[in-house]
Amino acid sequence: MFKRTGFIFNADDCINCKACEISCKNENQTPMNIQWRTVKKVAPELYLSLSCNHCDSPECFRVCPERAFIKRKDGIVQIDENLCTGCQLCVSACPYQAPQFNPETRKVSKCQMCYPRQDIGMVPACVEACTTGALNLVDLNTFEDEQTVRNLPGFSDVTVTNPSIIFYPLKPRKRYFLQ
Amino acid sequence: MKDGVYRNTCPRNCFGTCGILSYVKNGRLMKVTGDPKHGYTKGRLCAKGYASTQFVYNTQRLKYPMIQSPRGSGNWKRISWDEAYSIIAGKIIELNQRFGSNLASGYNKFSGNLGFLHYAVEGMFNSFGPHTKPVGNPCALTGKLAVNQAFGHNFSSNPEDMADTNLIVIWGANPAVTNVHQMKFIYEARRSGAKFIVIDPIFTRTAEKADVYIQINPGTDAWLAFGIAKILIEKGIDDEESIREQTIGWDQYKHFIHHQIDLSDVSKRTGVPTEAMEVLAEFYGNLKPAVTWNGLGIQRNDRGSHSISAINSLAAMTGILSNPNSGLYYMHFDIEHFPQLLLNHQGPVHPNITKSRDIDISNYSKNALALTEPPLKFLWVASRNIITQDQNLKSWHQLFNQLELIVTVDLYLTKTAKHSDIVLPAASHFEEEDLNVGYWHYWLSINQKSIPPYYEAKSDLQIARELTKKLNELSPGFSNFPFEKEPIDWIKEELTPEIMRQYSLTSYEDLLEGPHKKIEIAHSMPDSEKFRLLPSKETVTEQLQSENLKKPLTYRLLTPQTLLKIHSQYELVPWLNQEQTEDIIELSSTAAIQHEIDENTKIEIYNQHGFIIGTAKINPTLPNQVVLASQAGNNPINQLITQTDDKGANGSSTFFYDSMVNIRKWREKNV
Amino acid sequence: MNNHFAIPEFVQELSTASSHGVNQIVQKLSTLLSHPVLVVDPLYQVLSCSTGIEAIDEIVIMPDNQQESNPHFAVFSCQISTIDSLKNGLANPITLNNKILGYLILFSNDKPLAAGLYEDALIYTASLCALQMQKSLELKQERQKFKEAFLFDLLYGNIKQKEDITEYGEIWGWDFSIPHIVIVFSYKEDNHFFTNKQTVNMLLQVVENELISQNFKPIAMAKQSQVITMIPLVDTDYDENRAKLEAFAVTVLNKAAKMNPEFELACGIGKKYRNPTELFRSYQEAKVAFELGILLKITTPLFTDFGLERILYKHDLQDLIEYYNHTLGSLLEHDKNHDGNLIETLEVLAANQFDMGKTAKASFLHRNTLRYRVKRIEEILNMKLDDLHVRLDIMAAFKIKQLRKI
Ligand code: SF4
């Protein structure tokens, strides 16, 4: 059976350094307001680095009248900007704000999981940039770890689109605040 | 430039000194990646590094030399480099004739670019003979002296080794923000079972990740170190005999701890519950090897040196002297082992002035104003943005009024540049050759010229070469700067046979293949010298007294680095400025209630030196007596920071963390 | 000397036959032992039979207690029921590398067979079968990979030419010139991915077998927790199609539940598409129907049945909560303050299309009581329940609640 490439994000290790976010811009030279990956603080101490989740049931793909999206056999959901007419149905269909509309070109773009890099055996730019190792790739068809969960607070509902991302949650810690 | 991949090094004043690979096509920087051959950064950069293409190709970058008249009017006019050199050289020569020396000419340069060849500024001024120059390190000097004092030499352990330890205790450092690459070594240690402790007044990002976080009243670190020492000594030290042998002053130290330290008193001063002290003592006592990290924050107040000494003594007591795998971290000064030929360039001898006039950089403007015979009349600013970065801003404005010519070399029209007469466009590190060595890690790396300069930008070295040539044209023999030497010549000369041996280099070309690490890294166990334990009686008394100083205002202003900027350096890179982080003033919930301040409302913090306005953010984990504001921004917080004039000002770091302020709601009429 | 290494003739004959496949082995063994022989898969589906496949109805393995406790015999007895008789047999597992590939069964039309007599022959023949079955399994897997790649592309709309799809389909005997519909069967996942491959593969077999029994060339594949199948719809009659599909889904769900009762299974049915390049939509719709079916507790949810639900499901949560409270807030408030349950009455009423008669029956209330309650509800909500707009609002509000949005 094929791979199902997805992201694995360790919230316990992420330090919100944004190297992943900016390295994506460096790699893809996306314009100023187009963020294929964003690191957000979603709760005290909880940061999520999110991009397109290359869902198993991509809503973007289902609703696109131009069929600009394709789902590759390794799981990557790709958009062909040339086919995009800028109707933005995918933008409202995606629960994760992944597709980004560029008002200047009137086209939508999104994280392509660095398929040109993956095709030559490299990891995505954001994964390479993550100095703490919080962001990684896995094959969700074979990956198993009891400690992972499919959802964390601050992440949209995983039903319907079935995103290809899995998380390690925060671990409890000991703290002594000032008396 | 040929298409291809070049090796660069990030020259910022940062723990990373990262190796960069630059992808160049048609003379344009297409993207950057980390250099996988760099053993500390391991092929990664930080967010700022990844924004390099924007840093280089930014419409706000200075393209040409410009002059503005009158100063501050914003009425800029493009001039040629030759015109700029003529004006500047003319002024330097005129001042020399007027005052009979170059003492009226000075510069202010610090850490904007830490590359070896950026000492061209120093080299250029040296080449005129005696002049006015800044001395000191505003950032790290106090700690340096304290480490030196204890070990007899400067010393900071090998950062990669942190991965192999069983206990990591960080006092007042925030690597998750300021030293991101270190986190992977910390995590590696933790994954194999190590405990990770953070002690900090602020619940930082690093503190969030720690196994145990201990919040402490600012400036009381020494007390906590004493408290832990007390618990350990009381329990009995295993190899007391060897500690006594390896140190100076053990019995005195023990006596002091035993008789003058009382745990409940420590707890009251530090705000740390005794339970936390017990936990920490337990770890320090049982987990070996252990590493202790003195953050720069510890020494940025007037008790910093004692704190570092006390922490070092605790570390000495708990293994750094006996266990070769344990470590002590601060920062190192290995750059001083290089010839630093530009920095140490010898200028011509002056018939009656033996040496240059020094200005303590921690208090440059005030000290400069005090100079007479001759007063300072010409100022050259490089690698530094005074207006957002320096303190005592009022005296800066006074100084500016007295100066006849101000020249700023920068990439952008910074706030300082806006107050200058002439701005000269500086090359980015991708547009010049250089050599860099870390001050945290031990890697030496090259910086290749990978792209042509942006418009007419030039490197500090190139400017020095051309300006000194012009000076000699106008006044033969004015400067003895070896302007014929190419950058590569300077680089090769830094690599003496001894340096080549230390970094296992056979030739300069080796560095083109990747960074090289120093082979022998100083050890924590002093070979011949003994470790000097503190405190001596005098310092303790001094410490106790200094704490009794009553501060007139109620909140301590802390100003740590923000993530995406180093001081003010990346303010103009749009990728990094998508979130509004500027102008935020954080205060505790208690303070908010007391002053009836709501989240996101405008507030003002002020003291006798000035005020700034910002947006209130309530941070429930902040100590009550602390307010937090980020460096740089539209309303530079250093307006509020002054150097405590007197004691210890010479030979210490700037006490950025010692400013006291008050808070009030912002009302239109207050302005 | 040579006599010592002589190979019995029947061994020779069997191994020669084995190169022609399992069918030949079965025939040969049957001839040699003068009894009918069967080979079945691990789910007791007949793969080969010396008397022809049609004759067998069901096989029930009946381990004889005595024999099971007797380690001398690897074989065990079983019962084979055909349409008109019950027969006794001896079975021997066909195994390779400790994996059971199926069973070899020898049966008699009259008296039970003596285990001791046939054991050796069965064990040996089973090992021959194992090698053959392994070979054809590998072949099948090889072809399966190719097939899966095609199905993947079909399900994700990666083949843009209708002709290409029809052509490819013919390789496996599928006719994509007629309309198809996608049904997804999937094990439920909450906060973990479902990773039990074996269970999913068994489900795939159930689906395929069920399709075969309905005379379809099965189009089906397993994918993570799902088994996806495409069913051709020749009939144009909507209701008839619908009834067939639902019956099919129910059968699969029941059979699978019997096999693996510990895992929760559900299904979803997409829309019918005439053009196979559009079938990917049916797949995505089936998955949406699957999720909505779980929430609304519908066993065989059809995407076409959901209209309002789909829109509500995807709508902004905050907005929905506001809408809900705006519509029903005052009634909820009243119930809370008076410990009442008017909201339940209203819910039953809405579920019964505001028909008083049906509602009275469904909620076991006397008509007059119901009438009184409806009056109270109208007062509290300050709305008239016979207004069509009001009804729509109320139904939508209850849908939001059912969709677990609140
Ligand atoms: S995250 Fe959004 S854009 Fe990406 S595959 Fe899923 S639905 Fe599509």
Ligand code: SF4
């Ligand atoms: S995978 Fe590539 S395109 Fe996607 S977020 Fe990471 S760097 Fe950007």
Ligand code: SF4
């Ligand atoms: S690079 Fe890694 S640690 Fe930094 S924000 Fe991204 S995921 Fe988090």
